[in-house]
Amino acid sequence: MSESVAALPKGGRVRAKLDRDDVMMRLWMVVIALYLVVTLAFPLYAMLSKSVSTFRFDLTWFEFQVSDEEGHFNTAPILASALNADLDLYGETDLATGSDGRLPATTFFPEFSFRSPVMYRIRGTVDDATFLVGSTRHQGREWVELDSNTFRRVQLRPAASSGLDNFRTYFATPALSNSITNSLVIATVSTIVTIVLAFAFAYALNRSCARFKGFFRLVAMAPILVPSLLPGIALVYLFGNQGMLKGLLMGESIYGPIGIVIGAVFFTFPHAFLIISTALAISDARLYEAASALRASPWKTFWTVTIPGARYGLISAAFVVFNLVITDFGLPKVIGGQYNVLAVDIYKQVIGQQNFEMGAVVSVVLVIPALLAFAVDRFVQRRQVAQLTARSVPFQPKPDRARDRAWFACCAVIAVFILGILGVCQFAALVKFWPYDLSLSLNNYRFDLMDGGGWASYYNSIKMGLITAAIGTVIIFFGAFLVEKSNGFTTGRNIFQMFAMLPMAIPGMVLGLAYIFFFNDPANPLNVLYGTMAILVICTITHFYTVSHLTAVTALKQMDREFEAVSASLKQPAMKLFSRVTVPVCLPAILDISIYLFVNAMTTVSAVVFLYSPKTSLASIAVLNMDDAGDIAPAAAMGMMIFYTNAAARIIHLALSRGVMKRTQAWRFR
Amino acid sequence: MLRKAPLAVSFAAAALFWTAANAQTELTVYTAFEAEDLKRYADTFNEDHPDITINWVRDSTGIVTAKLLAEKNNPQADVVWGLAATSLLLLKSEGMLEPYAPVGVELLDPKFVDNDDPPAWVGQDAWVASICFNTVEGEANGLTAPESWRDLLDPMYRGHVIMPNPNSSGTGFLDVSSWLQMFGEEEGWAFMDALHENIARYTHSGSKPCKLAAAGEIPIGVSFAFRGAKSKAAGAPLEIIVPSEGVGWDMEAGGIIAGTANLEAAQTLLDWAVTRKAMEMYNVGYAVIAMPGVAKPVEHFPEGLLDAMIDNDFEWAANNRAAILAEWQSRYDGKSEPKS
């Protein structure tokens, strides 16, 4: 139907002249894109290069000379590599090691005895060759002469290079690579359980006339307000060896997969519920009318109408839950026992063993399933939107006493589970010394006497949350505005969009570790940020960038596309439109972004666990560390402080939103 | 760095000038001392040296060590004070410590001082492995209190023992390396193979086993004496047992970070850290301290702790650390099913 483009006359295309606003907006877009590059792409690159930075013993670097029994050095110096070849000691793969690797020099001398009068000399053949005598470090080509008794204390140090050694080691070590299976199993089981429960719950709230729906909705969202490790603490009190309900486990231990799954169901429930609930809410009532007109049984209607209608929601929820569970670190740390999972492995490698390279390797491994889950979710979300635009009559449930009661009971069970977990934590926080002294006291709130940073960490968290909410909202909303509302520059905008989506695919642990590698490099001028509140704020904003960005984009898309055109035709600056119209109209979305950032800043553990410094310890980290040190009751107390703070924040947010609605959104009401 | 940032240099110079003018030196001290002790230690030090301000950077041993190693090329600390000797050995082998013999170091027990002359680090107090035994839960489960490490192998303790994972806890490594030294490598691993059968699970931190024992969660926790004493003081029904074969130990030690801009003040701090007054200060919480003849018994600490301490070869432990951890991991980590 269209003419071929070939008919287009030759000559230059019309190139748009930019006005000051266009230039400014592109400039700002580049600034925010640079922010994302520096806070996301560079650190990830640093981490990737760390994962391929290897250490191996280079035996050509060391040279020995052995004396006779009188101490005369008559024989020629010999390279360690030559000795190794003669003795056939180590193969290529055996020489791969970690940054802390040590190789005793005596292994090259089978006849070695520390009582022997023989003297030894050792030196490097290159300037970088390093070896230890005892714990004293020697470097370079100087000969060091030692008696036999001292020579046994000589340890060779590895040389840095790069390659895939670390990955080889990882997959050759079952203790490490088993975690892949464990993580996948845990994530899969948790996903199935959560989706079934969340679906039932959402179905009851959307499709029945069960009572107290508003209350149930509120309860369902509560787990979002606490760190993911809090249910772990509650489970210790419920099902631990001194647990109140230990008998229910019939001898199974809560420390392990069972505990992780129960806790994961708790903390992922609201996410799944929200997505599925939305999917159910948009389904078309006319399909149900058609089904009942065709006299389909309720069972058949369920499988032919309800499930297909909600399928994108279900798939999306499943992948979101899967991603949350597989990347979560706090919960398996607290309740995982011997059951190793990837996220905890990263922590163990980095904090326990200072093996940064292996930590980076596990991170790379963890990114893969997370990235896949993310990709599937994005794909499905797009489909869902298409379905949403074609929606029509919303479904209105009709009362049915028996069915409504059954659904009420179903909701009640789930609500009791959620409230029970929170209640147990609060109870544990108030008990003086579980299980020996059940009198109530506030002793567990004396955080200053515990590890974890004390009350200061709580105030730090609030401070971090507020700064993150303030700065993050500005950056993210402004970025979304620029990318949505600027003219032309399509390539630039697409790249920006891609960057904005990326953080969601990056697990917090990975981001945090990547930040160490990038920001802790003394050659990096941004090194000054390391150990400050600023880096925590930056990391948290980046970690939670995507969802906030999507919220902003959705709100901006709902605005008339032509506002910018009208404003430009009236020769008004773009920033006037932004401040006078865009921001006021999008204020509800802006408040949503703020509260989202605040709540997550209060509860996040995984990304910041590598980045906090003693002066910037956080409440969520304090929960982790107090639990780690065995101060479980104070950990529960701090966890509940986070809950109350977030609940208060939500209430303030609600009041604020209402107030804002009344004042600036008066136009919404006729 | 210097070439890159002339501005930073001039700032640093200005800062130096300012501090000199005020005759007040700030020392950044990395430490793993107990949080509750920090203020008392700084105050006591300032009684003698009011002109030096200590900026504590405190965290658990593993994290402080990781932090120091990560900052290897750009050290932020002036002094390390109150970090495990194992960690200081690691720092030394990376060439990160400035050797210095504090005034009066000769009064300390030699095993608390680095072998080199001048020593790269000096110890303050010892941190000794012990078994925390919950008497109430022990009775409820029909357990008798173990007296030795080997007692723990008794099948009656199956699932009732908890210990730290050496891969994430310094205390855990201390236990493992001491068993290997006491029993010899072969027997040491055989001992751990058998012990593994009784272990409920391995914790990430060293103090957690004792706290779990105190809470009755697991009746027997392999931990260290200091933690047990604290929990006992808090009212837990604990007995702190020093196994008869001997106990591994580590010390809280200090050293100067090479390249510090405040060398003089750092030396002043290290000099003070080995004084009798400092030793009495450590003795408030720790039963075993570096200066012989000073220590008074500390409440709730078990008897005979000092005598039970083995002749710990820190160098051996440090040099074999990677190999030991890899071996431990392949034997016990990951493949063990949790027991209850």
Next chain:
Amino acid sequence: MTVTLTPDVSLQISGLWKTFGDFVALKDISLEVMDGEFVCFLGPSGCGKTTLLRAIAGLDLQTRGTVIQDGRDVSALPPSQRDFGIVFQSYALFPNLTVHRNIAYGLENQGRTRSEIRARVAELLETMGLPDQSDKYPAQLSGGQQQRVALARAIATSPGLLLLDEPLSALDAKVRVRLRHEIKDLQRRLGVTTIMVTHDQEEALSMADRIVVMNHGVIEQIGSPTAVYRDPVSLFVAGFIGEMNQFDARVVDSGRVRVGQSEFCCRTHDHEAGAAVVAAIRPDEIVPLGTGYRPSPEDVNCEKVTLADMAFLGSFWRCLLHSEDFGREALMADFPTNAVRRLSLEAGQDIHVSLQESGLMAFARDV
């Protein structure tokens, strides 16, 4: 390039192309709009009319070609540096600003004092017949009122060019008709050059001084409403504007075509004898001659038909006519109510009709 313009040309577009990848949305568009003229871009959706408007505004830049406004080459300029006011189909009123502040929006930052702005807004509201609405929010107004506010905002700064993008299509039929007159009236009073995009031919016919009929990215015809209605240059224009009967015919010689067995006088344009063409005639160009009419040999375009069906549409009857010459296809004819009454026409009758010679046109068969 040299810019040569007669003084009264307001807008000159030449050689304008717009491509989206391989799709050509506008193909070599050239057009002049005179000062004070009201021009409508008319065409089906997807014909490129809105694309052309947005290119003129600088909102979506053309791929090639120039736009010259008042002697100034604005081809590559951003919207803010061009001189126009615009009203969109959605009105794009700022929802959180009152009517007053919406209209005042473009007046700010222009060196006007507050009282000047207030006076100007009041004047505009008066002009628009909305004197009491100044403190309301857009959502509190009816569609027609919102329309007028949007118009007031667009002309507040007295732009040299007013662009209207389907301004009436969101309104219901009655309001739409009333606003047509109001807008046309306003435009005439202000004398502002206006371009309106519409897909509604009635709107274009009733408002425009000149209509630009577009299809598939090209201009089919430019002309006054009567010209495009009376003398469409192509079958597309003929079919798109007003109703049109179409039937296959063959040119006999200049001015005559054969349909079926009969020959008709016809405007054959420049089709040669023997060419297969489509003959077309509007329903109102078919005049009823009654049941008892006896055609004389001079009645060249007289045709005997069966009055198959009649529908009363107020001022006229829409009738379906069958005849042998026209085959299966029924002819549609609009007979004035008077004529039907006078001739006592009823469905089922055989009657004679005259296909007016001036209204019967021949077009090339396929576009």
